[in-house]
Amino acid sequence: MPVVSGFSRTLLILPDPTIAEARRSIERVTDEELVLLARQGDPDAFDQLVARHQSAVYRAALAALRVREDAEEVAQDAFIRAWRALDRFRGESSFRTWILRITWNRAISKRRGLAGWFRRATPIDDVAEPAAAGDGQHAAVQNAELHAQIVTAIHALSPKLRDALLLAQSGDYQYDEIARMLGVPLGTVKWRISEARRKVRETLATLGYVDAK
Amino acid sequence: MRNDPSDLSGRRESNGIDALIDAAARRLVAGEPSSSLRTSVRDRIERRRPVWLPVPAWGAAFAIVIAALIAGRTLLDRSGDSESVQQDNQRAAVSLPAVQPPVNPGPAARVRPAASQPARTGARQSSRRLADAITPPPAEEESLIPPLAIVPLTTTQIAVDTSSGVTPIEIEPLQIEPLLGQ
Numbered sequence: 001m002p003v004v005s006g007f008s009r010t011l012l013i014l015p016d017p018t019i020a021e022a023r024r025s026i027e028r029v030t031d032e033e034l035v036l037l038a039r040q041g042d043p044d045a046f047d048q049l050v051a052r053h054q055s056a057v058y059r060a061a062l063a064a065l066r067v068r069e070d071a072e073e074v075a076q077d078a079f080i081r082a083w084r085a086l087d088r089f090r091g092e093s094s095f096r097t098w099i100l101r102i103t104w105n106r107a108i109s110k111r112r113g114l115a116g117w118f119r120r121a122t123p124i125d126d127v128a129e130p131a132a133a134g135d136g137q138h139a140a141v142q143n144a145e146l147h148a149q150i151v152t153a154i155h156a157l158s159p160k161l162r163d164a165l166l167l168a169q170s171g172d173y174q175y176d177e178i179a180r181m182l183g184v185p186l187g188t189v190k191w192r193i194s195e196a197r198r199k200v201r202e203t204l205a206t207l208g209y210v211d212a213k
Numbered sequence: 214m215r216n217d218p219s220d221l222s223g224r225r226e227s228n229g230i231d232a233l234i235d236a237a238a239r240r241l242v243a244g245e246p247s248s249s250l251r252t253s254v255r256d257r258i259e260r261r262r263p264v265w266l267p268v269p270a271w272g273a274a275f276a277i278v279i280a281a282l283i284a285g286r287t288l289l290d291r292s293g294d295s296e297s298v299q300q301d302n303q304r305a306a307v308s309l310p311a312v313q314p315p316v317n318p319g320p321a322a323r324v325r326p327a328a329s330q331p332a333r334t335g336a337r338q339s340s341r342r343l344a345d346a347i348t349p350p351p352a353e354e355e356s357l358i359p360p361l362a363i364v365p366l367t368t369t370q371i372a373v374d375t376s377s378g379v380t381p382i383e384i385e386p387l388q389i390e391p392l393l394g395q
Contacts, residue, residue: 043259058244072246167242169235
């Protein structure tokens with residue numbers, strides 16, 4: 001007997017009842033259909049939504065918190081809150097936008113906490129790649145130093161500029177999604193990303209890594 | 214439009230630095246959540262569901278019971294009040310004939326016959342007099358009210374033609390006792 005989850009039983013008619021076919025069928029179900037089934041209390045449907053969006057949710061939390069354990073905790077909390085609030089989800093935006101907004105709000109709340117601030121003051125996640133041995137060792141060390149300076153400069157950015165830059169570089173979000181997440185106009189997001197790069201360049205120029213011109 | 218070679222090299226360098234900045238930023242938010250994220254969410258949902266769903270039902274049932282108890286208590290209180298009002302009315306019904314004895318009007322009788330008043334006094338004066346008439350007597354006057362004497366009703370035997378086979382109904386004389394207040 002194939003293992004078919006609850007929403008598959010209620011929504012899909014499987015001509016060939018195999019697990020592989022069931023998985024393919026699950027992938028064809030839209031987020032809106034999954035939300036409808038999850039609203040009726042189907043945990044399998046919500047589990048599928050978690051599987052689809054956990055990476056984007058986790059990276060959004062990581063962009064705000066920069067500590068992986070905190071990001072995972074916030075991601076989990078965001079999904080639980082979404083599950084409880086499914087009845088209030090009106091479908092005006094996509095589920096992805098909605099869950100990202102919940103995640104971002106939770107992450108910002110956590111960031112404002114004193115304990116979280118202290119942990120981020122000593123980030124342990126970003127470690128420069130080890131320098132390659134051989135002829136290019138000197139260049140590699142220089143690159144590692146430059147990378148470390150860039151990371152330091154990014155950390156030194158104001159939260160608004162840093163959030164926009166990290167979200168944009170996570171590769172998970174379009175600019176309009178970032179705008180909705182942050183609650184600002186699209187043009188503001190673009191300006192913040194550009195301004196973040198300019199500030200980092202300025203810092204590197206002050207340190208003599210790049211030409212000030 | 215001519216491009217200045219030095220400007221082009223500066224832009225190239227700037228683009229190169231921007232690429233490094235973007236790469237560094239990308240590494241800061243790189244990575245996937247652990248596999249425990251999905252299972253943790255699932256576990257919390259599954260754990261919460263059996264508890265979460267009945268809680269509103271039990272809560273609603275409990276609230277209904279509490280509301281019913283409060284409503285019942287309130288109704289009982291009101292019925293108690295109405296009973297006491299009825300008792301008061303009964304007391305008033307007992308004392309009212311004493312105020313207005315039909316046979317032997319006492320000194321406390323304050324109702325003036327309406328027929329003795331001229332018709333031109335108008336409805337307003339009549340209602341004012343009526344209000345004055347039902348005003349309870351002062352406490353010192355109550356002691357002057359004589360007790361009401363009720364004469365038992367007497368019945369007379371009606372002559373019935375017994376030839377039709379119908380037996381006459383015997384009616385015992387009624388015993389009327391005055392109502393006493395509690």
